Amino acid sequence: MGSRNRAMTCLISRLYLVSNNISSSFSIPPSFHQFSLIPSSSLHFTTSYSSNKQSFSNLGLGFSSSFTSTIRGFCSREIMSNKVASSLENLQISDSSSVTYLSAKEAAEIDEILMGPLGFSVDQLMELAGLSVATSIAEVYKPSEYSRILVICGPGNNGGDGLVAARHLHHFGYRPYICYPKRTSKALYTGLVTQLESLSVPFLSLEDLPQDLSNDFDVVIDAMFGFSFHGTPRPPFDDLIQRLVSLHRYDHAHQRSAVIASVDIPSGWHVEEGDIGGEGIKPDMLVSLTAPKLCAKKFCGPHHFLGGRFVPQPIAEKYTLNLPSYPGTSMCVRIGKPPQVDISALRENYISPEFDKDQLEANPIDQFKKWFDDSLTAGLHEPNAMALSTAGKDGKPSSRMVLLKGFDKEGFVWYTNYESHKGHQLSENPHAALLFYWDGLNRQVRI
Numbered sequence: 455m456g457s458r459n460r461a462m463t464c465l466i467s468r469l470y471l472v473s474n475n476i477s478s479s480f481s482i483p484p485s486f487h488q489f490s491l492i493p494s495s496s497l498h499f500t501t502s503y504s505s506n507k508q509s510f511s512n513l514g515l516g517f518s519s520s521f522t523s524t525i526r527g528f529c530s531r532e533i534m535s536n537k538v539a540s541s542l543e544n545l546q547i548s549d550s551s552s553v554t555y556l557s558a559k560e561a562a563e564i565d566e567i568l569m570g571p572l573g574f575s576v577d578q579l580m581e582l583a584g585l586s587v588a589t590s591i592a593e594v595y596k597p598s599e600y601s602r603i604l605v606i607c608g609p610g611n612n613g614g615d616g617l618v619a620a621r622h623l624h625h626f627g628y629r630p631y632i633c634y635p636k637r638t639s640k641a642l643y644t645g646l647v648t649q650l651e652s653l654s655v656p657f658l659s660l661e662d663l664p665q666d667l668s669n670d671f672d673v674v675i676d677a678m679f680g681f682s683f684h685g686t687p688r689p690p691f692d693d694l695i696q697r698l699v700s701l702h703r704y705d706h707a708h709q710r711s712a713v714i715a716s717v718d719i720p721s722g723w724h725v726e727e728g729d730i731g732g733e734g735i736k737p738d739m740l741v742s743l744t745a746p747k748l749c750a751k752k753f754c755g756p757h758h759f760l761g762g763r764f765v766p767q768p769i770a771e772k773y774t775l776n777l778p779s780y781p782g783t784s785m786c787v788r789i790g791k792p793p794q795v796d797i798s799a800l801r802e803n804y805i806s807p808e809f810d811k812d813q814l815e816a817n818p819i820d821q822f823k824k825w826f827d828d829s830l831t832a833g834l835h836e837p838n839a840m841a842l843s844t845a846g847k848d849g850k851p852s853s854r855m856v857l858l859k860g861f862d863k864e865g866f867v868w869y870t871n872y873e874s875h876k877g878h879q880l881s882e883n884p885h886a887a888l889l890f891y892w893d894g895l896n897r898q899v900r901i
Contacts, residue, residue, distance in 0.1 A: 497818040498900035499825070553789055554776045555748045558725040561681045564744060564769055572766060577642050579764065580611060583743045584618020586761020587717055588626060590741045590786040591673065594757050595713065597627040598803045600672040606694055608678035609636040615717050616677025617646040624653050632657045635690050660690055667697055668711040674698060676714055676735060678721035681747050687722055695722045698735045715739035719747060728752030745775055746789065756793035761786045806896040819863055822899060829892045841889040842868070844879040852879065866901065
């Protein structure tokens with residue numbers, strides 16, 4: 455199975471497609487056509503997982519089956535345009551040149567208005583900001599590859615944002631560690647520490663940190679100083695900043711080094727002029743909060759996100775803020791174009807329970823129902839979406855996404871118009887295939 459050699463496949467029975475009369479139990483317009491799938495040899499159930507043991511490659515758990523029920527189907531219409539529009543909305547990318555950037559004075563004034571006449575409390579804003587940071591990181595750095603996260607927190611609100619982000623990252627499946635060398639006795643911050651301690655999130659002293667942070671961590675969150683900081687960082691933060699400066703994308707052995715995600719302002723940068731001397735932190739990700747600050751124009755890393763989805767219309771109008779729209783229910787939105795990537799390097803390490811013959815239902819339809827119910831329970835988006843592949847008399851295949859409308863011991867049901875491309879192909883060549891793929895469960899079923 456090539457690079458995806460962690461899959462185990464169960465071979466059950468193959469299904470062929472032939473024309474049939476329309477069932478009286480369905481009310482279908484005359485322009486729609488019904489087809490029946492008559493089984494001959496295969497339903498494939500596949501689950502992918504990572505193992506510390508030897509990798510499995512193309513391992514078939516085959517057994518014969520006397521399963522002879524008729525599988526019927528109506529080929530469906532393609533997913534409607536409103537779904538396409540929704541997908542495009544979720545790809546929202548804002549041109550960085552059109553976004554409003556704030557000065558230090560403007561940023562301070564907006565905070566005063568939010569926590570004054572508009573009635574926000576600092577802990578509300580901190581919670582939303584920290585959640586925005588956590589979701590931004592989850593957008594780019596998946597826990598399967600970047601699970602170990604060090605959060606370096608300063609003594610002020612920026613550090614509080616980092617503490618909140620660490621809590622959410624823990625619940626997202628990451629393993630956060632906290633370095634919080636200058637704690638404050640304020641109740642808000644002690645409460646955040648207590649919440650993390652209750653989750654058994656480790657707090658590390660300066661002495662516990664390795665000199666090269668890449669040895670123990672995949673991501674380092676820089677939550678030391680925000681836009682209100684001025685002057686030169688003092689101990690111990692000057693040393694911590696230098697440790698971040700020393701991180702390189704790749705070391706001499708071409709191993710990936712820890713990536714840096716800065717909260718609102720890369721610590722040590724001037725809030726308006728950026729990295730003045732050119733020797734400061736070079737973060738891979740910047741999560742601007744409320745609105746980007748002027749120094750963000752100097753950010754050259756691959757991932758710039760905006761978070762803190764709490765700016766009300768009066769503030770946007772007062773400061774003429776041009777901010778991107780957040781897609782759907784997301785707490786973050788990308789600013790600028792995503793970086794170019796090496797497509798051949800895109801892959802996931804799958805983490806799933808092992809799947810073996812002893813776990814299979816005797817009837818493949820029962821096994822499908824079990825997995826389909828799992829996909830519903832997991833809340834996956836459109837678990838009934840499936841790829842339908844057909845070919846005409848010329849033998850050229852085509853595939854499209856359709857929606858399952860029902861299934862039972864008699865088969866799988868979907869719809870199409872007589873005059874559709876797939877309808878014509880099925881009339882010319884009564885053989886087809888279905889594929890269900892449930893990404894959140896690392897499972898697929900081929901029919």
